[in-house]
Amino acid sequence: MGYALNFNLIWRHFDKLWGGLLLSLELAVISIAIGIVIGLLLAVWYVSAGRVVRSIIAAYVEFIRNVPLILLVYLVFYGLPTVVDIAYSAQTSFVATLSLYSGAYLVEVFRSGLEAVPRGQTDAGKAIGLTPWQRLLHVRLPTMLRITLPALSNTFISLFKDTSVASVISVPELTYGAQWINFNTFRIVEVYLVVTAMYLLTGYALLYALRLVERRFRAAH
Amino acid sequence: MLGQIAYALPFLAQGFAVTLWVSLLVVALSLVAGVMMGVGLVYGPAPLRWVVRIFSDTIRGIPILVLIFFVYYGLPAVGIHLESFWAAVLALTLFKTAQVIEYLRGAVGSIPKGQSEAAMAIGLTFRQRLAYVIFPQAFRRFLPPWINGVTDAVKGSALVSLLGITDLMHAINQVIGRTYEAMPLYILGAVIYFAVNYALSLASRRLERRFSFIRE
Numbered sequence: 001m002g003y004a005l006n007f008n009l010i011w012r013h014f015d016k017l018w019g020g021l022l023l024s025l026e027l028a029v030i031s032i033a034i035g036i037v038i039g040l041l042l043a044v045w046y047v048s049a050g051r052v053v054r055s056i057i058a059a060y061v062e063f064i065r066n067v068p069l070i071l072l073v074y075l076v077f078y079g080l081p082t083v084v085d086i087a088y089s090a091q092t093s094f095v096a097t098l099s100l101y102s103g104a105y106l107v108e109v110f111r112s113g114l115e116a117v118p119r120g121q122t123d124a125g126k127a128i129g130l131t132p133w134q135r136l137l138h139v140r141l142p143t144m145l146r147i148t149l150p151a152l153s154n155t156f157i158s159l160f161k162d163t164s165v166a167s168v169i170s171v172p173e174l175t176y177g178a179q180w181i182n183f184n185t186f187r188i189v190e191v192y193l194v195v196t197a198m199y200l201l202t203g204y205a206l207l208y209a210l211r212l213v214e215r216r217f218r219a220a221h
Numbered sequence: 222m223l224g225q226i227a228y229a230l231p232f233l234a235q236g237f238a239v240t241l242w243v244s245l246l247v248v249a250l251s252l253v254a255g256v257m258m259g260v261g262l263v264y265g266p267a268p269l270r271w272v273v274r275i276f277s278d279t280i281r282g283i284p285i286l287v288l289i290f291f292v293y294y295g296l297p298a299v300g301i302h303l304e305s306f307w308a309a310v311l312a313l314t315l316f317k318t319a320q321v322i323e324y325l326r327g328a329v330g331s332i333p334k335g336q337s338e339a340a341m342a343i344g345l346t347f348r349q350r351l352a353y354v355i356f357p358q359a360f361r362r363f364l365p366p367w368i369n370g371v372t373d374a375v376k377g378s379a380l381v382s383l384l385g386i387t388d389l390m391h392a393i394n395q396v397i398g399r400t401y402e403a404m405p406l407y408i409l410g411a412v413i414y415f416a417v418n419y420a421l422s423l424a425s426r427r428l429e430r431r432f433s434f435i436r437e
Contacts, residue, residue: 003298066372066418067411068379071390075407078397083404164284168383175286182294189298192291200282 009185010194017191020177021198027095027173028160034099035159036152039106044136046107047114057107064104069165073097077169090169098166102159109155113148114140146217153210157203174198222402226409229396236392237413243306243378243388247313248371254314255321260351262322263329273322280319285377288312293384309381316377320370328363329355361432369425372418379414389413 010017046057064072077093080086088096117140125135167176178195182188262273280288292312296303303311332355340354382391393410397403 003300062419062422063411063415066376066415066422068376068390068414070379070382071393071407071410071414074394075404075411079404079407082401161282161284164286165380167286175284175290178287179290182290188294192287192295195287196279196283196291199284199287200279203282 003189005190006187007190007194009187010181010190013181013185016172016177016180017174017195017198020172020174021202023171024160024163024166024173024175025202027091027098027163027166027171028156030095031098031163032102032156032159034095035102035106035155038099038103039110040141042103042107043110043114046111061104061107064101065108069097069101069162070168072101073165073169090166090171094163094166094169094171098159098162101162102155105155106152109148109151110144113144113151116147117143149214149217153207153214156210157206160203160206161199222405225400225402226396226405229400229406232396233389233392233409233413236387236389239387240375240378240389241417243310243313243381243386244371244375246310247317247374247378250310250314251317251321251374252367255318256325258318259322259325259329262326264347277319277322280315281323285313285316286380286383288316289380289384305384306381306386309384309386313374313377313381317370317374320373321367324363324366324370325359327366328359331362332358365425365429365432368421368428372421375414375418375421 042057042060046054049057073094076097077090080093081088121139121143122135125139130138163173164175166173167179170176172180174195178191181191185191258273258276261269262277265273289309289312292315293305293308296308336354336358337350340350345353378388379390382388382394385391387395389410393406397406400406
C-alpha cells in the first residue's frame with residue numbers, strides 16, 4: 001500500500017469538478033430535449049407510415065444502437081467536417097451526437113408506448129368526433145407519455161453518465177475535470193473517489209426526483 | 222484513398238481481433254462472477270445481499286469511462302500493477318458483472334415461489350434445487366437480455382482505446398492519423414461494430430420469441 005490519501009489538492013481544484021458536473025448536466029438536458037423531439041416526431045411518423053419510411057427509421061435506430069458512442073462522437077467531430085463544409089465547437093458537436101443518440105433510443109421508447117395505448121381510448125376519441133390530429137394530441141400522446149415516463153427517466157440518467165465520453169474531445173465536463181486534476185496533481189485515487197461520489201449522488205438524486213414526478217403523474221390519472 | 226484503406230486493412234483486422242478478444246474475456250469472466258454474485262443477491266444472507274446490492278448499484282451508477290480510468294490509474298497507486306490490457310478487461314468486467322447480476326436476479330425472481338417450495342418438499346438440497354429446478358427455467362428468461370447485453374461489452378470495449386490498447390477503435394484512429402481519411406474509416410469502423418452487434422441483437426430477439434411461450 002503506502003498510499004496516503006490527501007484530498008487538499010482536490011478541494012483546491014474543486015471548481016474544475018463542480019463546473020464539470022454542471023456542464024455534464026447541461027449537456028444531458030439539452031441532448032434529451034432535442035432527443036425527445038426527434039423521438040416523438042419519428043415515432044408518430046413510424047406508426048402511421050408505409051414500409052419504406054419505417055425501414056429508414058428502423059435503420060437509423062439500429063445503426064445508432066449498435067455502434068459505440070465514442071465512435072459516433074469521433075465521427076461527428078473529426079469525420080463530418082472533412083466531407084461537409086461546417087465548423088462547430090467540440091461542445092456543439094457532442095450535443096448533436098448525443099441528441100441523435102438519445103433520439104434513436106427514444107424512438108423505440110415512444111413507438112412501443114404508442115402501441116401500448118389501449119385501443120378503446122382511440123375508439124372513444126373517434127366516437128366523440130375528434131379528428132385524427134386531435135386524437136393524437138389529446139388522447140394518444142398524453143397516455144403514451146404517462147406509460148413511457150419511467151423509460152424516459154432511465155434514458156435521461158444513462159445520458160447523464162454518457163456525457164463522460166465528451167471528455168475524449170476535450171469538452172470540460174466532469175470526467176475531463178477529473179483527468180485534468182489527475183494529470184496536474186497526481187492525486188489519482190482521491191480525484192476518482194470524489195468524482196465517483198459526484199456521479200453517484202447526482203445520478204441517484206435525479207432518479208429519486210424523477211420517480212417523484214412519475215408518481216405524481218400516476219396519481220393524477 | 223481506397224488503396225490506402227485497403228493497405229490498412231490487415232492492421233484494422235488485428236485491432237478487430239483485439240476488440241473481439243477483450244469482449245470475449247469480459248463476457249466470460251462477468252458471466253461467472255455475475256451469476257455467483259446474483260445467486261448471493263437472491264439467496265444469500267442479509268450482509269452478503271447488501272454487499273452485492275451496493276456493488277451493483279455503485280458500478281451501474283458511474284460512467285464506464287470513469288470506471289476504466291479509476292481502475293487503470295488507481296490500482297498502481299495502491300500497489301497493484303496490471304498491464305493496461307488487463308486493467309481494461311478488469312474494469313469492463315466489473316461493469317458487465319453488475320449487469321449480469323441484474324439479469325440473473327430478474328430471471329430467478331420470475332420463477333414462481335412454488336417451484337422452490339416443491340423442490341424443497343421433495344428433499345432436494347440447495348444446489349440440486351438450483352441445478353434441476355430453478356436454473357433450467359430461469360435460463361430462458363436470462364438468455365435473451367444477456368445476449369443483447371453482450372453488445373454493451375463490444376461497444377464498451379471501444380473505450381479501451383483510450384488506454385492506448387490497439388483495439389479496432391484505436392487502430393482506426395491510428396490509420397486516420399497516417400492517411401487523413403477520417404470519414405471513410407470511421408464509417409468502415411461503424412459498419413464493423415454494427416455487423417457484430419446487430420447480429421447479436423437479432424439473435425437475442427429471435428430467442429426471445431422462441432422462448433415467449435413461458436410468458437404467463
